[in-house]
Each structure stands twice: as C-alpha cells, then as structure tokens.
Amino acid sequence: MKKQMRESLAGYAWISPWLFGFVVFLALPAAMSLYFSFTDYPLLESPVWVGGKNYTRMLTDSTLHTTLLNTGVYAAATIPLSVALSVVLAALINTRGLVGRRFFEVAVFVPTLVPLVAGAMVWMWLLNGEFGFLNQVLGIFWIDGPNWLLDKNWAMPALILIAIWGVGQSTVLSLAALREVPQQLYEAAELDGMGPIRSFFNVTLPMISPMILFNTITMMIGVLQVFVVPYVIFQKDRGGPGMRGYFYTSYLYDNAFSYGQMGYACAMAWVQTLIILILTGLMFYASRKLVHYRSA
Amino acid sequence: MQADANESNSVSRGSNLSSTSDAISRPENALTIGTITRRAAVGGMAAAALGFAVFGPRGSKEVTGGRVVLDYWEKWTGIEGKAMQRVVNDFNNSQSRIFVRYFAMSGIDQKTQVAIAGKAPPDVVGLWNYNVPSFAAAGAIEPLDELGAEFGVGLEKYAAGIRQVLTYPDAAGKERMWATVNTGGTLAMYYNKAHFREAGLDPEKPPLTIAELDAYALKCTVKSKTQAGDYARVGFHHREPGWWNFIWGYHFGGSLYDEKTKQATLDSPENIAAYEWMQSYGKAYGIDALNTMRSSFGNYDSAQNAFINGSVSMILQGPWLANMINSHKPDLDYGVAPFPVAERLYEKDAPIGLIDTDVLVIPKGVRNPKASMEFVAYTQRPDVVEFLSTVHCKGSPLASSSEAFRKNHPNRGIEVFEAIGRSPRSFRVPPTPTWLALRDQMEFMIDDVWNNRRSAAQALNGAQRRGQAIVDRDSDQRRRRAGSSAGGVV
Numbered sequence: 001m002k003k004q005m006r007e008s009l010a011g012y013a014w015i016s017p018w019l020f021g022f023v024v025f026l027a028l029p030a031a032m033s034l035y036f037s038f039t040d041y042p043l044l045e046s047p048v049w050v051g052g053k054n055y056t057r058m059l060t061d062s063t064l065h066t067t068l069l070n071t072g073v074y075a076a077a078t079i080p081l082s083v084a085l086s087v088v089l090a091a092l093i094n095t096r097g098l099v100g101r102r103f104f105e106v107a108v109f110v111p112t113l114v115p116l117v118a119g120a121m122v123w124m125w126l127l128n129g130e131f132g133f134l135n136q137v138l139g140i141f142w143i144d145g146p147n148w149l150l151d152k153n154w155a156m157p158a159l160i161l162i163a164i165w166g167v168g169q170s171t172v173l174s175l176a177a178l179r180e181v182p183q184q185l186y187e188a189a190e191l192d193g194m195g196p197i198r199s200f201f202n203v204t205l206p207m208i209s210p211m212i213l214f215n216t217i218t219m220m221i222g223v224l225q226v227f228v229v230p231y232v233i234f235q236k237d238r239g240g241p242g243m244r245g246y247f248y249t250s251y252l253y254d255n256a257f258s259y260g261q262m263g264y265a266c267a268m269a270w271v272q273t274l275i276i277l278i279l280t281g282l283m284f285y286a287s288r289k290l291v292h293y294r295s296a
Numbered sequence: 297m298q299a300d301a302n303e304s305n306s307v308s309r310g311s312n313l314s315s316t317s318d319a320i321s322r323p324e325n326a327l328t329i330g331t332i333t334r335r336a337a338v339g340g341m342a343a344a345a346l347g348f349a350v351f352g353p354r355g356s357k358e359v360t361g362g363r364v365v366l367d368y369w370e371k372w373t374g375i376e377g378k379a380m381q382r383v384v385n386d387f388n389n390s391q392s393r394i395f396v397r398y399f400a401m402s403g404i405d406q407k408t409q410v411a412i413a414g415k416a417p418p419d420v421v422g423l424w425n426y427n428v429p430s431f432a433a434a435g436a437i438e439p440l441d442e443l444g445a446e447f448g449v450g451l452e453k454y455a456a457g458i459r460q461v462l463t464y465p466d467a468a469g470k471e472r473m474w475a476t477v478n479t480g481g482t483l484a485m486y487y488n489k490a491h492f493r494e495a496g497l498d499p500e501k502p503p504l505t506i507a508e509l510d511a512y513a514l515k516c517t518v519k520s521k522t523q524a525g526d527y528a529r530v531g532f533h534h535r536e537p538g539w540w541n542f543i544w545g546y547h548f549g550g551s552l553y554d555e556k557t558k559q560a561t562l563d564s565p566e567n568i569a570a571y572e573w574m575q576s577y578g579k580a581y582g583i584d585a586l587n588t589m590r591s592s593f594g595n596y597d598s599a600q601n602a603f604i605n606g607s608v609s610m611i612l613q614g615p616w617l618a619n620m621i622n623s624h625k626p627d628l629d630y631g632v633a634p635f636p637v638a639e640r641l642y643e644k645d646a647p648i649g650l651i652d653t654d655v656l657v658i659p660k661g662v663r664n665p666k667a668s669m670e671f672v673a674y675t676q677r678p679d680v681v682e683f684l685s686t687v688h689c690k691g692s693p694l695a696s697s698s699e700a701f702r703k704n705h706p707n708r709g710i711e712v713f714e715a716i717g718r719s720p721r722s723f724r725v726p727p728t729p730t731w732l733a734l735r736d737q738m739e740f741m742i743d744d745v746w747n748n749r750r751s752a753a754q755a756l757n758g759a760q761r762r763g764q765a766i767v768d769r770d771s772d773q774r775r776r777r778a779g780s781s782a783g784g785v786v
Contacts, residue, residue, distance in 0.1 A: 013341075017341070024418075040776060040777065041771045042430075042434060042729075042773075043409050043410070043413050044409055044413060044430070044431065044434035044435075044436040045434045045436075045777065048773075048776060048777050049778070050779045062762065063740070063762070091729075128591055128592075129587075129588060129591035129592075130588060130591045130592035131592065145591075147587055147588065147591045149591075150590060150591055151587070152743060152749075191740055199592065221597055236537070236538055236539070236740035237538065237739075237743070238736055239736070239739060239740050242743045242744060242749075243740050243743075246740075248784070252343070254736070257403075257409065257410075258406070258732045258733070258736075259408040259730070259732060259733045259766075260430055260434075260729060261585045
C-alpha cells in the first residue's frame with residue numbers, strides 16, 4: 001500500500017507540470033469565462049451578475065445572426081471541399097510511379113507553414129481586382145475577373161478559396177492513411193474485376209474513412225472559429241463588403257475587446273463551444289455507419 | 297568501452313536496479329541510482345520552480361540609483377516612434393529621479409484594457425482620443441485636473457477645438473480632464489495643384505462647399521484611354537482611404553450622437569443628405585468603374601498611395617499624409633484646405649473638421665501617479681510639442697504655436713490643420729463609451745449605400761435602430777452597475 005501510494009505520488013509529481021498548466025491555463029479560465037458569461041463585464045470594471053441575459057440577448061442580436069450565417073456558409077463550403085480535395089490530392093500524390101512525388105508532397109504541405117497573417121497579405125494581392133494574379137490568369141481565357149475582396153458576392157468565395165489553399169495538413173494525413181491500405185485488398189478488387197475508380201470508392205475510401213472523419217472533425221473545429229484571415233483582409237472595410245467577411249469569432253472578439261462586452265463575448269464563446277460539441281457528436285453518430293474501422 | 301556501455305545501460309534502466317543482485321550487494325535503504333534520479337528530478341523541478349518564484353525576474357520598478365522606472369506604452373513605430381523615443385531619452389537625461397522605458401505596440405487600447413483589468417497597468421499610455429470616454433467612464437484612468445495642475449498642465453493650455461477630446465464627465469457627472477494631447481491631428485482636404493491646373497482650375501482656390509467639390513472633382517476626372525468606361529483618375533473618391541466612413545454627415549451639419557439626450561442620431565436628415573451625396577457619385581461616374589478604380593489603389597504608406605501617385609485629385613486626410621508625401625514623392629505639388637461643407641455651413645474663419653488626436657493617459661492603479669504626470673507634463677512643454685509635431689508633420693495642439701514652428705514645418709498645410717484645431721466648429725467622434733459599436737453600425741451599412749443597393753434613408757434607419765439599441769443597452773448596464781455598487785437590487 002505504501003509502495004502504491006509512493007508510486008501514485010511519483011506519478012502525480014511527473015504529470016504535475018501538465019496538471020498545473022491544465023488547471024491554470026485551461027480549466028480555471030474556462031470556469032471563469034462561464035461565470036463571466038452570466039455577468040455584465042466591460043473588462044475595465046468588475047463583473048455584475050445578470051443571470052441569463054447575455055444568452056437571451058443572442059436571440060435578438062441581428063449582427064450575431066449575420067455572423068452565424070456567414071460562418072455556417074463558410075463552413076458548409078470549406079469543410080467538404082477541403083476534405084474532398086485533400087483525398088484527391090493524396091490519391092494523386094500516391095499514384096504509383098509518380099515522378100517528383102516528394103516535391104508534390106512538400107508543395108502541398110508548405111502553405112500550412114506560412115503564418116496566417118503573411119498568407120492573408122499575399123492573398124490580398126493575388127485577389128486584387130485590378131492587378132491580382134488570379135484575374136490576370138483569368139484574363140488569358142478572356143474572363144473578366146471580379147473584384148474579389150470588394151464585391152459582396154465574391155468576398156465569401158475568395159475566403160473559401162484561401163481556406164482551401166491550406167489543405168496541406170489534411171492531405172498529408174490522408175496520404176499516410178492511403179499508404180496503410182493493404183495491397184492485397186487492391187489485388188482482390190482487381191481479381192473481382194474492379195477498375196481504378198470502383199476500387200477507389202469500394203476499397204480506398206472505406207479504408208481511409210477514419211482519417212476522413214478525423215480530418216472533417218478537426219477542420220470543422222478550426223473553420224467554425226475562423227478569425228485571422230478575414231480580420232487581416234477586411235481590417236479597413238470593417239466586416240468586408242456587405243458584412244460578408246464578418247464571422248462569429250470576429251464579432252466575439254469585437255465584443256470582448258472593442259465594445260466592452262466581455263460578458264456577452266464569453267456567452268458567445270460558450271455557445272460556440274456547444275455548437276462545436278453538438279456537431280462533433282452528430283458526426284460521431286453518423287460515422288457509425290459511414291466509417292469503417294479495421295479490426296485488430 | 298564495454299564497461300562504459302554497461303554503466304550507461306545500468307543507469308538508463310533506472311529503478312529496476314533495486315532488484316536482486318544490486319539489493320544483495322548494497323545496504324538496505326541505500327539510495328540507488330534509480331531512486332536518486334526520480335527523487336532528484338522531482339525535487340529538482342520543485343526547487344527550480346521555487347527558485348524561479350523567489351529569485352526569478354520580476355517587473356522591478358526601481359533601478360540602481362533609486363530612479364523610479366516608468367513603463368510608457370505607445371502605438372508609434374518608424375520615424376514617429378523614433379521621435380518619441382528621443383523625447384523619452386531627453387526626459388531621462390534631463391533629471392535623475394525618473395527613468396522612462398518606451399514600448400511600442402499594436403492594438404494598444406486592447407492591451408491596455410487587459411493590463412488594467414489584470415492590475416498590471418503601464419505607467420503612461422498613448423491612446424486614441426476616442427478611447428477617453430470608455431476608460432474615463434470605467435474609472436480606469438486618473439483624472440488630471442488636480443494632478444496636472446501641480447505640473448502646470450490644464451485645459452487652457454490647449455487649442456479650443458482640441459480641449460473637447462480631453463474631457464468627459466466622471467461618475468458624479470462632473471466634466472473632468474482625463475488626458476493630455478500627444479500630437480494633435482485634425483482632418484482636412486489635400487488637393488493636387490497640378491491636376492487643378494490641368495483642369496483649368498485655380499490651384500490657390502480649393503473648393504469650399506460640397507457643390508464646388510463636386511464640380512471640381514468632375515473637372516479633375518480623366519477617363520482611361522485603354523479601358524472603356526474606366527478612369528485613369530478621379531477627382532474625388534469617398535472610399536479612399538475609407539477610414540472615416542462615418543464622417544460625411546458632419547460636413548452636412550449632422551452628427552451621430554446627441555450628448556444631451558444620449559440618443560443616437562444616425563438617420564438625421566443631414567446624415568441622409570450626406571449619404572445620398574455619396575451615392576450620387578456611383579450614379580454619376582458608374583459604380584463599377586469607381587470600384588475598379590478603388591481596387592487599383594495601393595497601400596497607404598507607399599508610392600502607390602492613390603493621392604501620391606495621382607489616381608485621386610482630392611482626398612480627406614490627416615496631417616501625417618505629408619510625411620508619406622515627403623517620403624515617397626517630395627516633389628508632389630499639393631495644397632491643403634478645410635474639407636468642403638454644405639453651402640449653408642460655410643464660414644471662412646470657423647472651419648469644420650474632425651479632431652483626431654493621440655492622447656496620453658495615466659492608468660488608475662499606477663504606483664507613482666506623480667512621477668507619471670511629471671513625464672507627461674514634460675511632453676506637453678511647447679518646445680517638446682513642437683519638436684514632436686514637426687517630425688509627425690502635425691499641427692500644434694496647444695493654444696498657440698511659435699512662428700518658427702509654422703515657418704519651418706514640413707507640412708504645407710500646417711496653418712489649415714492648426715486652424716481646424718482652434719475652430720469652435722471642429723468636432724470629435726461621439727463622446728460615448730459605445731462609440732466603436734456605433735461606428736461599426738455605420739461601417740456595416742456603408743457597402744450597401746456606396747453600391748446603391750439600398751437607399752441612404754433605409755440603410756441609416758437600420759443603422760439607427762441597431763445603434764440606439766447599443767446606446768440603450770449601455771445606459772441600462774450603467775444603471776445596473778450603479779445600483780449594484782450602491783448595494784441596490786440588480
């Protein structure tokens with residue numbers, strides 16, 4: 001018993017740095033933000049308890065509804081496009097006999113290493129309506145490119161395009177999953193008369209479906225918190241053209257640090273957490289039939 | 297070699313050594329390498345943490361020699377930051393009791409809020425003038441009426457227009473001084489004299505009214521020779537640089553907020569007229585062409601700046617633009633005049649313009665407010681103000697400036713910027729803690745107005761509804777807060 005106790009204490013001592021970090025930098029701030037979400041807290045003054053007012057206020061806040069809609073549209077487009085593109089890119093890179101495979105792997109992954117702010121600045125020029133590279137390329141095909149970042153109808157597609165550019169991380173994960181698919185399954189599929197496309201849908205996709213689920217969930221968590229890129233790009237035009245570049249987290253940030261509404265911002269953060277938890281739960285539920293786990 | 301390998305192997309196995317052969321060969325309870333490693337590691341970590349806590353670095357406020365160290369946060373970098381650093385250095389060299397450390401940072405108002413909330417504020421902060429109401433209303437900064445008076449700093453020191461941005465009522469409703477000015481910015485119109493000459497206009501007679509501005513803008517506009525329907529140059533473009541989308545109503549006699557009634561006035565007839573005027577440009581010039589033009593405008597601080605490179609003939613800007621001109625195109629032939637106003641508002645000797653100054657405040661809770669004020673008072677000395685204003689290309693915020701200052705100033709429009717600062721009709725942004733939220737209501741509707749998707753009246757009505765809700769909520773929160781601190785029911 002004494003030895004067990006000693007070992008337990010030693011164990012706790014070893015994990016104490018993590019425990020300390022978890023309590024001080026995560027659990028405590030989370031608990032405090034939950035408390036603040038029930039207060040009126042302008043940051044410069046002490047919080048005053050207001051009960052559930054911050055939560056009921058969300059029901060009638062039209063700006064919040066706009067940002068929620070923008071975030072939903074952004075997520076609905078970005079997640080499936082990014083997941084699909086990452087699988088397709090991984091499959092292409094995994095093609096047998098591909099010359100320069102390493103180069104393509106690096107080329108796809110490099111954008112994820114670029115700091116978001118630097119990436120956003122570069123994209124601002126790439127998408128410039130007058131001198132932007134994208135419109136110059138479109139011009140070669142006699143297409144008059146839009147004012148991507150100044151046009152209400154094109155701001156959202158532009159942001160989605162920028163998000164998809166950072167698909168490298170999920171592509172690398174998909175690539176790793178693809179390489180784990182047993183070769184004999186493809187041989188069996190070939191014997192059954194499957195061509196490459198049927199084999200992709202009947203063998204590859206089911207076998208990498210756990211990785212697709214992982215990519216989808218992590219991407220959803222990131223995308224629903226989108227902030228940096230629209231914040232940098234639309235710093236001058238607050239909210240972007242027609243507010244199309246104004247997202248849930250941007251509004252949360254403004255409430256916290258510009259409008260003196262830290263209590264409301266905390267309530268928004270908790271609702272955001274709840275939304276992410278529910279969607280993650282739904283995805284796990286749906287995955288029971290869609291995701292194939294190899295038995296040990 | 298073999299022996300080394302064995303030793304290293306036995307070390308790496310850690311506490312397993314306490315078994316069998318080792319246990320036989322060593323006395324009981326002896327410290328094995330394994331237990332020493334584990335205990336030493338845990339103990340070492342604990343000792344390191346304790347040592348760090350006791351002897352580690354801390355924000356010491358005292359330096360050798362007994363000088364009080366003050367941390368001064370400011371937003372300026374580049375030449376503006378260097379000039380301020382020189383002022384700080386001069387102050388440090390001018391006496392031996394206080395030492396000021398200059399820290400330049402972005403998002404200064406937000407960081408200052410967090411620092412004050414965390415009870416670790418800097419000793420002096422350079423904020424924007426629109427921060428004063430929210431910081432003052434929260435009691436987060438020191439009132440300077442008495443503190444400043446001890447060092448010879450009072451409201452009377454400043455130009456009439458500038459004074460308004462330094463005051464705000466305290467909790468008891470008494471108007472108090474909360475800040476001093478750290479270079480005085482006002483907004484005026486820069487115009488390209490060469491464009492005026494090309495258009496057959498007198499470069500010494502800039503437009504005075506909105507009607508004249510429209511006529512001059514049309515004359516200065518040049519169509520593109522390569523792209524049908526596009527422009528090579530526009531006389532005036534409301535969205536360049538687009539920093540003050542809320543401002544146009546003021547030049548039509550409107551405002552965004554009534555201080556007395558505490559009501560938002562975003563959809564006043566004057567404001568609607570102003571934004572209808574803005575829409576008239578899209579209708580007259582073609583909104584697509586104006587937007588295409590806008591997308592070609594380069595970065596503000598660059599040779600591709602729309603005014604500097606000649607894409608726009610007239611622009612609403614602050615005195616700091618002269619610094620960019622001097623840096624990127626010193627031979628640009630420009631003039632400065634008060635931004636035009638609706639005809640009925642024009643008065644030659646009382647120009648209308650926004651006061652957009654930087655301010656210095658002393659956060660509540662600093663260790664030595666008097667030392668902070670001593671430094672702030674130093675920065676308000678006329679010679680220091682004029683040095684800093686010269687480098688920043690700005691006018692003096694003081695009630696008067698020296699002839700030498702005006703004569704040698706690098707900004708050709710210095711007299712105009714100073715005149716606006718002294719004008720009783722100059723204006724500030726609404727003095728309310730809700731200003732940033734109100735401003736954003738104007739920002740959020742501007743794209744629809746500019747592109748003629750909604751009438752100005754419709755857009756402003758919506759903004760007014762949301763803006764008034766913000767103002768009302770703030771009043772409710774303040775009432776609740778006052779009730780709470782008085783021990784009343786929340």
